[in-house]
Structures are given as structure tokens and as C-alpha cells.
Amino acid sequence: MVPTWHYLMLAAALFTIGVIGVLTRRNFIIILMSLELILNAVNINLVAFSRQLGDVSGQVFAIFIITVAAAEAAVGLGILIALFRNHETVNADEVDLLKG
Amino acid sequence: MPEGFLQLVWLVPLLPALSALVMLLLGSRLPKAVISWLCCGTVFGSFLVSAGAFLELLRLPAEERVFEISLFTWIPALPLQLNSGAAGVFEVAWGYLVDPLSAVMILVVTGVGFLIHVYSVGYMAHEGGYYRYFGYLNLFMFMMLTLVLANNFLLLFVGWEGVGLCSYLLIGFWFRKKSAADAGKKAFIVNRVGDAGFLLGIFLLATTFGTLSFAGVNTALAGGQFGVGDAAIVAICGLLFLGACGKSAQIPLYVWLPDAMEGPTPVSALIHAATMVTAGVYMVARANGLYQLAPSILAVVALVGAVTAIFAASMGMVQNDIKRVLAYSTISQLGYMFLACGMGAFAVGVFHLSTHAYFKALLFLGSGAVIHALSGEQDIRKMGGLWAKLPVTAKTFAVGALAIAGIPPLAGFFSKDEILWRTFANDVGHGAPLPFILWGVATLTAVMTAFYMFRLVFLTFFGNSRMEPEVEHHVHEAPRSMTVPLMILAGLSVVGGWVGIPALLGQPLGIPNAFEHFLEPVFKAPPTVTLAAIEHSHLAEGLLMLLSIVLAAFGIWVAYRFYVEKPEIPEGLARNYRGLHTLVYNKYYVDELYDRVFVEGPVLGKGMGRALGRFDSSVVDGIGVDGSAWLTRFTSKVSIWWDTWIVDGAVNLLAAIVWTLNLPARSLQSGLVQRYAFWMAGGVALFLLYFVQRNWHLLLGSQ
Numbered sequence: 001m002v003p004t005w006h007y008l009m010l011a012a013a014l015f016t017i018g019v020i021g022v023l024t025r026r027n028f029i030i031i032l033m034s035l036e037l038i039l040n041a042v043n044i045n046l047v048a049f050s051r052q053l054g055d056v057s058g059q060v061f062a063i064f065i066i067t068v069a070a071a072e073a074a075v076g077l078g079i080l081i082a083l084f085r086n087h088e089t090v091n092a093d094e095v096d097l098l099k100g
Numbered sequence: 101m102p103e104g105f106l107q108l109v110w111l112v113p114l115l116p117a118l119s120a121l122v123m124l125l126l127g128s129r130l131p132k133a134v135i136s137w138l139c140c141g142t143v144f145g146s147f148l149v150s151a152g153a154f155l156e157l158l159r160l161p162a163e164e165r166v167f168e169i170s171l172f173t174w175i176p177a178l179p180l181q182l183n184s185g186a187a188g189v190f191e192v193a194w195g196y197l198v199d200p201l202s203a204v205m206i207l208v209v210t211g212v213g214f215l216i217h218v219y220s221v222g223y224m225a226h227e228g229g230y231y232r233y234f235g236y237l238n239l240f241m242f243m244m245l246t247l248v249l250a251n252n253f254l255l256l257f258v259g260w261e262g263v264g265l266c267s268y269l270l271i272g273f274w275f276r277k278k279s280a281a282d283a284g285k286k287a288f289i290v291n292r293v294g295d296a297g298f299l300l301g302i303f304l305l306a307t308t309f310g311t312l313s314f315a316g317v318n319t320a321l322a323g324g325q326f327g328v329g330d331a332a333i334v335a336i337c338g339l340l341f342l343g344a345c346g347k348s349a350q351i352p353l354y355v356w357l358p359d360a361m362e363g364p365t366p367v368s369a370l371i372h373a374a375t376m377v378t379a380g381v382y383m384v385a386r387a388n389g390l391y392q393l394a395p396s397i398l399a400v401v402a403l404v405g406a407v408t409a410i411f412a413a414s415m416g417m418v419q420n421d422i423k424r425v426l427a428y429s430t431i432s433q434l435g436y437m438f439l440a441c442g443m444g445a446f447a448v449g450v451f452h453l454s455t456h457a458y459f460k461a462l463l464f465l466g467s468g469a470v471i472h473a474l475s476g477e478q479d480i481r482k483m484g485g486l487w488a489k490l491p492v493t494a495k496t497f498a499v500g501a502l503a504i505a506g507i508p509p510l511a512g513f514f515s516k517d518e519i520l521w522r523t524f525a526n527d528v529g530h531g532a533p534l535p536f537i538l539w540g541v542a543t544l545t546a547v548m549t550a551f552y553m554f555r556l557v558f559l560t561f562f563g564n565s566r567m568e569p570e571v572e573h574h575v576h577e578a579p580r581s582m583t584v585p586l587m588i589l590a591g592l593s594v595v596g597g598w599v600g601i602p603a604l605l606g607q608p609l610g611i612p613n614a615f616e617h618f619l620e621p622v623f624k625a626p627p628t629v630t631l632a633a634i635e636h637s638h639l640a641e642g643l644l645m646l647l648s649i650v651l652a653a654f655g656i657w658v659a660y661r662f663y664v665e666k667p668e669i670p671e672g673l674a675r676n677y678r679g680l681h682t683l684v685y686n687k688y689y690v691d692e693l694y695d696r697v698f699v700e701g702p703v704l705g706k707g708m709g710r711a712l713g714r715f716d717s718s719v720v721d722g723i724g725v726d727g728s729a730w731l732t733r734f735t736s737k738v739s740i741w742w743d744t745w746i747v748d749g750a751v752n753l754l755a756a757i758v759w760t761l762n763l764p765a766r767s768l769q770s771g772l773v774q775r776y777a778f779w780m781a782g783g784v785a786l787f788l789l790y791f792v793q794r795n796w797h798l799l800l801g802s803q
Binding site for chain 2: 022095096
């Protein structure tokens, strides 16, 4: 049986890749994909602890997160399309209207 | 208090002013018929009011024949330091004065003016600018009536300048013709010289008397504070006479009048013969109280008048332009009027003014009819034989010529003979030889007048036709609108003198000298003037009268002999006395002399102009204008430097300091979502690190 900390290491690696992807990539699509990685790293943690503790509520949470991630992807892509229509870009560096 | 027309006298100048306004604002849109009726109608209205006022004045007792109406205060009271040292108040009203003198003048101006308006309807029928012509003509009537009705010198000056302006506009009516435009400018500029004197005279009047109203000046003179030969009065009279010389074309300022013939002929008749040019005579007569206190100036007036009379008559004898002959004749007759004034016979001067207005207007209008008939030809050498072709024009012209020549009982005889007699009689007491010389000159002028007028008549209407065939083909008598005024003026030229029949002829028949008697109150001498009681011999007066008739007839006979019987005589004379003829024919080269001295001259003409130009460009422009511009630029440069580096600099420095200080904070807020996320993630990582480090033993313990 695979020990739990292997799963935790895999999840930590996935989470780190996701964070670095969100912070460094400029294409919004890649950023959204990196966010999926972060969410799935959490899912792996939840499922791993659920197996170790023998409690299925962790797996139920994972199902919830997958659902929310699907919704979040839809909203994110919607924003992306609105952004492209207005600015003709999907590059995060070129969208800096938040500055004062 | 007089009632009726005298109260309405303000209408006399106002009516033509209104139609002038309508003409000059809307005239171009009105049909010719409306223009003709409106302009002639308003002048006729003025004539009716004038005639009414005149009759009302006649009904009053002689000493009450003064009516003054003040319409409004024109120049409100200003403090004025008088020459005597007293403090005065200077105030001028816009007021009209009707007394025998101005009543005669408005009657002549509106009467002759109306006839000339009617004549113009026919004469100008085929000309462009019909409304402009009548607008100017009515404006002229307004100004001339303001001039003669004014109750003070300043308002008189307004009219004086106004008629000068209208004269300029009408001389240059055909402004596309260079000679007409030049003649207008010449008239205006020559008049400026005289007007400068007039204006100075008015200033001196104001500071001497503290008032400019005729009544005020006369009251001061009647008070007896000014003796005969008072220096201020002499100076005033001299300066006023300079103005009169300009307006009434006397030596040395007569040169503009012959050139003024460039204007339409009715204009020459109205402005440059009958009315405007007599304004100088009117002004001298109006200021008679002053002149009677300055006998030296009176002598100058008489001398200038007589010399101008003979000088102009001599030039009139050889001119070939029908209008120019009449122009020199006008100058000559104006000289007669000044001679009369200079001999103290102001009433006679005004009498000649009125008779001259009739027959000279008639002669000008007659010449206009001839020019009209001959398609614009003005040279008498190219006329002749028109008596039968232009019956009305020829007969009325002959009447005018007889009148001006001094053939009794026509108008000119009475007025001119009276001038000659008064010159000879010398009531005013000029020094011994002067009156006799003046009388001789004036008598000689009378012969010359008869000669040049009948030279004109014979060359124009008698003998063989010398017209161009093309012109001769079109000869036609003038329309009724032109011939009717001619006939009325011819009638006036016959009877116009009967109001002033001298006592010598009138007394036996029981006819008084109504004209002189009527004007007497206006020309009362100030109390300080004592007239020498000179016994006049009726025999001498009768002999002189006979002599002047004989001389006039002689002048006509010479003209007949020269230009009808033996045309070779004048040609022979011109050949034998070539030098003299050339000199007179070229108007004594006075125009050339003035041109050389005042236009091209090194001192008074272009030389002075250039010197003034240099002064203007180097001193006024160079130092004054350019200097102040340089100073302004310099100070504004300093101001710009201060503004840029000190005022703006302080603001910019503060901004730079703030900018530098907030550099870190600014770099945080990049607007880039990822950078914000980086800071968030970095912060979370730091917290995590701190937390892990604090609880390291727990982690180790769980292992």
C-alpha cells in the first residue's frame, strides 16, 4: 500500500507547479489551466486523507471542488472572451487598468 | 411770441435731412419716380415753411424781426478761462435764428435749391447712382440750411463743414473719372486751409467773448467794451475772413472752384454758384458787428474782393470751356460781394448774393441744357448756331447774361450798380486812394463781365455751327423738367432786383429800397463805431449809373464785334499779344505755382513731407513706437524667465520631491494581476515559513 505522504508530496509538487504557472505565465488560458492544477492538488490531498482516516466526507468535498472548478472554468473563459472582445488580447501583461 | 411757421422753422433743415437719410440708406431699392418725388417734395416743403416764416417776419414790426429757437443743449456747460482773465462758461446750443438776413438766405437756398432739384430730375435721368446723387443733394440742403439758420458760430461751422463734404462728394460724383476725383480732393484740401483759419477764429471768439452765439456776441459789442481796432477783434475778423476766402473762392484760395466744374452741372449751379460759395459772404455779413470794429480787415476784404473780381474776370475772358467761364464769372461776382462787405455795405453784398443766385443758377442750368443737348460737349469752339435749335435754353440764357452784365432793369444791374456806387461813396471811410482804385477796378470788371458773358452767348448760340456732325444730329431741346426751372429762374433774374431799387430811381416813383430797409436791423453798427457823415451827390450817383450802363453796353458791343462780325479780330489779338494771351489762357500759371510750392516744393511741399516722413519713421516710429515695443519685449522676457524658473520651478520641485518619495509605493501598484498574486503568494509563503519555523518541534515530534 502506498503511504499517504507520497500522495502529499505529489499534491505539493502539483500545487507548486500550479502556483508558479499562475505567477509566471502571461497567457490567461495557461493561467486558468494552472489554477486547475492547484485545485486538483487540493483534491489529491483530500482524497489521500479520506483514505487514511477512512472517512468518505473528504471524497465528497473532492466531488464538490471538481464541480466548482468546472463552474469557475466556465466563468474564467467567459471573462477571457469579454476581455478579448474589448482589448484583442489574452496577455495578462497588457491588462493593467487596475493601476491608479 | 410768433406763431405758426416761425415755430416750425426747425422743419426747414429737417425735411431734406430725412429724405437724405432715406436715400442713403434705402435709395438703391427705390424706383426713380419715388426718389424724384420724395427729394423734390421735401425741398419744396422746406421752401413753403421758409416762405411762410418770411411772410410772418414781414408782418412783425421792424425791430421785433428776430426769432430764436433753441432745440437742445449741444455742448453742456464747461468752465472756460477768458482772455480778459475772468472765468466764463462755455455752452453751445443747437439753435436756429430767423432774422431778416437768415430769412432771405433760407428763401434763396430753398427756392433756387428746389428749382435745381426739379432740373436734376431731367438732367440726371440717364445717369447711374440717381439715388446717391439726390441723397447727397438733400444732405447738402440740410447742411446749407443748418449753416444759414445757425444761431451760433459753432453750429454755423458744422453746416460749413457739412456743405464742404457734400461739395467734395458731388464734385467727385463720377468718381471713376480721375479728373473728377482729383478735383474733389483739391476742393476739399484747399478748403482745409481756409477752415483752419475759421476754426482758430472761433476759438479766439470763444476765449474773447465767452460765448459763440450771435446774440451773445452782439450784446457784448453793443455793451461798448470793444473799441474800433481792438487787437482781438482784428485777429478774429482776419481769421474768419481766411475761412471765407476758402469757401467763397477768393484769392489766394480760389483755385479749387474752376476744377469743381467736374461735377454734374446742376451741382455746379446749386453748390458752386448759387449757395455754398456764398456762405463766406453770408458769414462775413453775419459777423458784421465784428468787422465794423476792424476797419483794417474791412479794407483787406474790399481789396481781396476787387482784385479777385478783376483777376477772375480776366481769366474768364479767354477760357473755352462753357462751365469754366461761368466758374471764373462766379469767382468774380463773389469778389463783388466781398467788395461790398469790405465797403461796409453788407446789405448790398447780400442783395448781390441773392440776385447772383438767380442769374448764375440760370446760366449754369442753361449751360447744362446746352451740354445735355450736345451729348456732353463743353467746348464753346465746337458750338454755335444753337439759337433756333434750343429756343427756350437760348432765350433764358440770354436773359441771364443780360442780368449779369448789368443791363437795366434786370436783377444784376441794381445789385452791381449799388456795389459800384457804395464803393465810390466810401461810407465806411477807407483811406483816400483806396476807394477810387477799387471803384476803377470794379468798373473795369463790369465791362469785362459783359464782354465774357456775351462772348459765351455769341459763340454758343450765334454764328455758324462748329459742331461735330454726329453731335449736331442729336441736338434736342431739354425736357420740361429742365426748361420750366430755366423759365422761372429767368423770371427771377428779371424781377429779382426790383426789391432793391436805389433811392435815386425809386424815390421819384415812390418805390422804397425794400431789401436794404428789411436788412437794416441786422447791420446796425456797434455804438463804438462812428460813421463819417458824407454828403452824397445825387448828380454823381446818376452819372456813375449812366456810366456803368454805357460800359456794360460797350462790353456787349465789343463781344458782338469780336465774335459775330469779325471773328478774325480776337485771333489777331491773341497772335499779336501771344505772351499775354498764353499767360491768361493758362490761368496765370497759379495752379502750376501752387503745385511747385505746396505740392512739389522743397520747403512746403514734398520736401517737408519727406522730412516729416523721416521724422515719423526715425523718431516717432523708431524711438517712440519701436522703443516701447523693445522695452515691452524685454520686460516680458524677464517676466517669462521668472515665471518659468521661479514660480513654475517651485511647483515642479515639490512635484519632483513627492515623485521621488513615492517611487516604491508606485512600483507596487503596477495594475498587473500576476504581480499582485505574486505578492500575495510571497506573503502567504513568508507566513507559512514563519509558522513552520515556530512550530518546528511539533513537526519533529510527530515524526
